[in-house]
Amino acid sequence: MRFVKGHGTENDFVILPDPEGELELPTTLVAAMCDRRAGIGADGVLHVVRTKHSPEVADLADDAEWFMDYRNADGSLGEMCGNGTRVFARYLVDTGLALPGEFGVATRAGVKRVRLAETGDVSVDMGRPQVLGRSHTSVSGHEYEGLHVDMGNPHLACVIGDPVAQLDLGRQPAFDPERFPSGVNIELLNPVGPRRVVMRVFERGSGETRSCGTGAVASAVAAAHQAGESTGTWAVEVRGGTVTVTLDEHTSHLAGPAVLVASGELNL
C-alpha cells in the first residue's frame, strides 16, 4: 500500500491514496500505522477518496472532487481536521490531483474551501464556530473552565492562568461526558500578547499533539470571548509552530504551513 507522510505545524498524518475507495481501514490497521514505534507514526490518517465513491458524503461530489476520510491515531473517525484539510490540499496539488488555487475538500463536516498561497501556506475556510456554552476540565488535579466550541468536531477551549508549558498532558484530562458524549478535544491556552495565544491540546483519539487546526480556531474564539471581541486575526502558537486564525462575522479561516516529507510502501 502506497503512503505519503505530511504535517501542518507538526500535526502529522499518514496519507493513503485510494481514489476508488477500495481500501478497508479497520481501527486496528489505522492504529498500527500511527504507532510511533512499530508503525509509520502519526496523529491521524488522511484517506484520499473520490467523493463520488464515498457513500457517506457522495451528495457533496458536485462541490468537492475529493473526500478527506479522517481517522484519529486510535482508528476512530473524526468529523473534521483543520490541519489535515490543509495537508490534504497540499497533497492533492503536489500530486496533480487538483490545480493550485482554490477548491473544495469534502469532510464529514461538509465542504471546506482551501486556498494555496505562493508562500507555501495553505488556508482553509473553517466555517462559523458554534459557541455552545461553558464546561470544565481537570488536568493533573487542577480544574479549568472553558468554552464549548463546535467546529464540526467538539472542543473545550480553556483560557487559563497557569502556564500551559507546565501542564502534564500525558493523560486524558477529565471532562463532562453528558455534555460531550462522543468525547472532546481539549485546548488549554495563555494569552501572551495582543491577539496572540500559546496553546496546548489533548486531542480526542490521538492524545497530546503538537498542533490542532480546529483547536486553534476554538482557542481564538475563547481568547476573543475573554477579551470581549468577536472578530480579528489571532496568532496561535502551538508546540509545532504558529498558525493564524481570522474570525469575521460569518466564518473563520485557518492558515499556516503544510508540507509533505516522505513517501513509501507500507508493508502489511
Ligand SMILES: N[C@@H](CCC[C@H](N)C(=O)O)C(=O)O
Ligand atoms: N488535528 C485535527 C483534529 C483531528 C480530529 C480530532 N482529534 C477529533 O477527534 O475531533 C485538527 O487539526 O483540527
